Amino acid sequence: MLEISIRKAINKLTNKLASSVNFTRAECEALLNMFVKFDPKKPFGKLDRMKFREILHHTFKMTDDVMIDRIFRVFDRDLDGGVNAQEWVMGLSTFLRGTLLEKTKFAFEVYDLNSDGRITREEMFQLLKYSLIKQPTDEDPDEGVRELVEITFKRLDVDHDGRLNFTDFQQAVEDNALLLEILGQCFPDEEVTTAFLSTFQEIEIPESVYYIKPAKSFMSSTAA
Template sequence: MKSTSQDQSLSDSRELDRSYDPLTGSIVEDGELSTVCYRPEGLDRLVQQTKFSKKELQVLYRGFKNECPSGVVNEETFKSIYSQFFPQGDSSMYAHFLFEAFDTQNNGSVNFEDFVISLSIILRGSITDKLNWAFNLYDINKDGCITREEMTEIMHSIYDMMGKYTYPHMKDSAPKEHVDSFFQKMDKNNDGVVTMDEFLETCQKDGNIMQSMHMFDNVI
């Protein structure tokens, strides 16, 4: 009994002084501790908030800490990490929009909770959750509707990210054609903007969109 009590006391003290990392189950060295400016609140809470298991969260957290030892990511770091996946193009603008979607607290940084909650929606969320998240990404100024200007910016950022050396080669007019197609399909009342209701209704009736929504189910 005494040994169990001592172990619990040691665990509690480690969490209190933040030298113990409950997500990885490891002790943080003093030198590393001094560089950490943010730590997640706890594994059990994140299990409740997401659709990830404890084991999956631990794996994700180790990867997150490896890329972001301080515990938070600013936009420039996010862009730098994201650019590694698209070396043939310029992903900076799309990464900017993506960062703003992950930065749910609008404080210019993304911590592990921000990251993993959004990731849970993208990978494991319901169709409605995923579509809501996508709408929020496209709604750049967050006013509740998507304008042609916003969709044009998004499309240009995607084509920039994909690069000019794709095959088959994409025409310069492709982004505009995508935007025209998007509004022809989505803007039901032809008022020049796409609302959340219009977006959800159209997407849920489109077999290709619905299929793509399931593409990343149960990844990790």
């Protein structure tokens, strides 16, 4: 009886989501079945922060816990401290199949630590100091990060008004796509994404789906 109830719930939610996400109906259903299996005792429970982190570690090969916690926050649309089945599918829609604009909005939300609609220098500092590889040196490591923050801020502040809002970030990414993940990895690598999606029966990646290599080349050229 419980299994029948779960199937009905999956079918109902699939019908609700299929027209609003970047997945086919079969893929929505597969993702919901996957969600149910995360905790068979609570098939339509919620993913807490630790379980979500474990999934991104093992399934999507993402290892930066600071960034993963921010991604969790973007998935958790109702801010109740857990990712439910609907948030899971809707989040993955952008995370795996998003257009450039969808991914730009997603990344901006990840980087906007206090959700006030702008990215400050201090927020950049907090993000970059954990993502950069620390080198043994006599110099103050924070000073190097702050120098990089200034360079990055000027590069992203398109209208040069000293404030970095979404319009600035969007324009910067449109001009140079490598800037999409300049403050930390928000999306899995293309190879990992393709491998994950290939487990579903229906795989047809739309032309609008956007993939990008990590922004290491920009970081390297900036530091040079």
